[in-house]
Amino acid sequence: xxxxxxxxxxxxxxxxxxxxxxxxxxxxxxxxxxxxxxxxxxxxxxxxxxxxxxxxxxxxxxxxxxxxxxxxxxxxxxxxxxxxxxxxxxxxxxxxxxxxxxxxxxxxxxxxxxxxxxxxxxxxx
Numbered sequence: 001x002x003x004x005x006x007x008x009x010x011x012x013x014x015x016x017x018x019x020x021x022x023x024x025x026x027x028x029x030x031x032x033x034x035x036x037x038x039x040x041x042x043x044x045x046x047x048x049x050x051x052x053x054x055x056x057x058x059x060x061x062x063x064x065x066x067x068x069x070x071x072x073x074x075x076x077x078x079x080x081x082x083x084x085x086x087x088x089x090x091x092x093x094x095x096x097x098x099x100x101x102x103x104x105x106x107x108x109x110x111x112x113x114x115x116x117x118x119x120x121x122x123x124x125x
Contacts, residue, residue, distance in 0.1 A: 001090050002027075002112075003034045004067065005081045006042045008094035009060030013052065015096075015118055020066060022120040023094065023112060033067040034088060036080030040069060078103070085109045092122070 002023065011017040024030050043064075046057035070088070072080040078100045085093055085104060093104045094112045101111045105125045115121030 001032050001034050001088055002030060003036070003081055003084045003088070003090050003093045004039070005093070005095040005097060005100060006039050006046075006057075006060065006077050007096045008112075009035070009039070009043060009063050010046075010053075010056035011096070011114070012063070013056035013059050015114055017114065017118045017120065019063065019094075026112060026120060026122055027092065031091065034070050034084055034090065035064060035067040036072045036074070036077065036084055037069055038072060038075055038077040038080035040064060042077045082107065094120075 011019050043057045043061045047054050047061055070084055072083045074080040074083050081093060082103055084090060085107060090109060092110045092112050095101055096113050101113060104111050108125045110125060111123045112120050
């Protein structure tokens, strides 16, 4: 199971990354995609704006159709991602957020993030 954060779901527009194809290139048995409800809420707020960020958030919201939404006690998206990673059978997390990446690695969760222009790579704890 893989947990995705807000900026991961916005990568297709912001970084021209084919998100699910890249994850499946790295992990032949990627499994299910898990997204905290706090991430959906953040995407909703961002999509109400204007410009590229709003477009990226709207596309990210559409990608939620391929994911399972999960409730958490945390309202802040980063904390919710960490909570799910600790609580569920998460094998990897996808984020470009450097502070969140460090927190996940410190918790022993491998992180998939942008490497190069539009390719993803895995960082092990």
